[in-house]
Amino acid sequence: GAGVSQSPSNKVTEKGKDVELRCDPISGHTALYWYRQSLGQGLEFLIYFQGNSAPDKSGLPSDRFSAERTGGSVSTLTIQRTQQEDSAVYLCASSLSGSGTYEQYFGPGTRLTVT
Amino acid sequence: AQTVTQSQPEMSVQEAETVTLSCTYDTSENNYYLFWYKQPPSRQMILVIRQEAYKQQNATENRFSVNFQKAAKSFSLKISDSQLGDTAMYFCAFMGAGSYQLTFGKGTKLSVIP
Numbered sequence: 001g002a003g004v005s006q007s008p009s010n011k012v013t014e015k016g017k018d019v020e021l022r023c024d025p026i027s028g029h030t031a032l033y034w035y036r037q038s039l040g041q042g043l044e045f046l047i048y049f050q051g052n053s054a055p056d057k058s059g060l061p062s063d064r065f066s067a068e069r070t071g072g073s074v075s076t077l078t079i080q081r082t083q084q085e086d087s088a089v090y091l092c093a094s095s096l097s098g099s100g101t102y103e104q105y106f107g108p109g110t111r112l113t114v115t
Numbered sequence: 116a117q118t119v120t121q122s123q124p125e126m127s128v129q130e131a132e133t134v135t136l137s138c139t140y141d142t143s144e145n146n147y148y149l150f151w152y153k154q155p156p157s158r159q160m161i162l163v164i165r166q167e168a169y170k171q172q173n174a175t176e177n178r179f180s181v182n183f184q185k186a187a188k189s190f191s192l193k194i195s196d197s198q199l200g201d202t203a204m205y206f207c208a209f210m211g212a213g214s215y216q217l218t219f220g221k222g223t224k225l226s227v228i229p
Binding site: 103 | 161167211214
């Protein structure tokens with residue numbers, strides 16, 4: 001079956017612009033996660049969805065970052081007024097449910113470059 | 116907070132040889148999960164192997180096996196009969212039993228040399 005897909009694959013934007021990153025999880029997976037991978041910080045957890053609810057937004061770095069999930073499926077991560085330090089690969093993952101019992105399947109990521 | 120440490124930023128191994136990647140972690144929890152993920156240049160993270168902390172037996176998956184030392188908080192990955200396709204970044208990760216959030220180490224870049 002289809003895996004986790006993310007779009008766009010690469011995004012170059014100017015400082016100060018808003019960007020939207022999209023994640024399509026595996027069908028039937030109720031849990032969805034966003035992580036950020038950067039050279040300086042490594043892999044960081046951003047946010048977790050169970051269904052359409054986000055019980056844990058603790059990893060979002062600032063109020064410029066927001067995310068939503070609709071229909072228990074597609075998720076969008078929005079970054080407003082992008083800064084150069086937002087440049088990173090944004091990875092999405094999904095799992096059957098939110099616990100370590102279930103494997104997190106990752107998408108190929110979106111590489112964001114802020115110029 | 117949990118931390119995961121991978122002390123080897125880069126390693127290389129000859130094709131068909133065996134290599135061991137190190138990982139240590141720090142936690143006050145008794146029940147948790149440990150993982151090794153592989154990230155090839157395509158960027159897609161792939162689960163290699165997982166270990167439940169309550170299981171004493173070390174996990175194995177074909178050529179991949181772990182040495183899990185709970186008391187020492189150590190979780191190393193052994194790759195036997197290394198293949199060119201094993202060239203990738205390898206990340207060690209931790210998840211508490213009641214959690215859903217993966218905490219990753221900084222990664223080890225493994226190169227398999229023909």
